[in-house]
Amino acid sequence: MALYAALMAGQAIAQCGPPNLSGDLDFAVCKDWPAYPGQSISAEATFERAAGSDVGTSGFYDLDLSIAQDGQAGPIAILHQDSAFESNGVALSELTLDTARYAVAPEVRAFGVRTRFTNSSRLNPLDETQLTLYIREGETLRPVLQQLLVYQYGGEWDGSCEGERSEITRTVEIAKTSSHGYADLIVRTRATGTSSVGKGDACKDKITESKPVSTTLRYNGKSYVLPQGFKAL
Template identity: 40%
Template sequence: MRRFAALPLLFAPMIAWGDCTKNLQTWAQALHPTLSLASDFAVCKVNPADTSQVLAALPLKVNVDEYGQGDYSLDVLVADASSGKIIAHHYQEAAIVSDAVQFSGLTLDTARYQLAPGLRAFGVRIRHTGSSRVNPFSSETLSLYVNDGSQLRQITRHLVVSESHGEWDGVCAGEFDEIKRTLAMGKPGKDGFSKLRVTEISTGSQSVPKGADDCQEIERATQTKRFSLNYDGGRYEVPKGLRFE
């Protein structure tokens, strides 16, 4: 994992920042001239916590085939909204794997993740979707980043915030499960960083044939679990059962 200080990148006169997407290719070319930007998935938006900044996530093709399968690197950056100069960024090689479970999109999450006084995180959500009709699968993960002045740090990695999967016969009979997780800020812990309180809600259903032509869906009882993620001085470690593998 490589981290970089602010870069004095020079750009041509910048466009109006109402449409930051026009600069995604420029940033990608400046940072990684040998890699190809997966432009259909690249995103950016003004930082609501500091409107002088723009946030962006750039997935880059490493060994991706014509069907979109392979490895993608990911560069997440903060740029000055007036000049377009990159303030800080975080690059991770092979951050996204797309195979039978395909990489299907990403978004920037700018909810109020106030981790400590004067330190607010933002997130990148990555979606994967399965290709099997009789074994449907989808997942969305959340990674949090903070800009502490000179560098952008990833402090929470690949927390699964939603997942659904099932197995059925393609007609009626089958079982389906879904998990949703939400984050809330807890009390300050080590180094003044708030604990992350994770609430997990699990639901499920079973479909069974009823008569010759009908299909009955039976809902299972909802289950709720709660977890806490503690800051260890560098990041919030996500337990194996809560992260995307």
């Protein structure tokens, strides 16, 4: 809630500065928005532990977003989301802003928030990144694509050689077609699988790479609809 309180107090944050972190598990990031000269985007994920827990990474993250304009006191648009992310065995490890050219509608440009989650298991590793796109509507921000799984790496092995691992990578492109006034999104998925067998120096990897698959996401009037398996946990 730290960033949200500062925004409501009308503090000027038109230029990116050092992160304002209140806890060792909090994340904050700020980035200039090339699509709109003089504007910057700020994001802060504030951790709150689950009830009854005083240690560990089990809990939820509130997310605060804002857009600032050079020369103006206070933000020009904000959004606060309670319990936007859950941390339970797989913890938030990175928060970044994505300012690629997401021209989702005439005169409407979206920006992305990417969140990376990892666990600490050596034998059952998991690493995944999700992407949420937001647009500005007056003085507020609204998500139009929520928690698209753009990267995932995971598997299980015996700590020596034998096991299986998989990796999925997705990219997002703007299509020429549209639905309900918003451009369709083309998501290209690449999947790779690795299986290992043997002992010691005899350990061998077998890599299987699937043919890239393109999927079209369409806007239903409120948000882009994600097929099964495309939404992050």
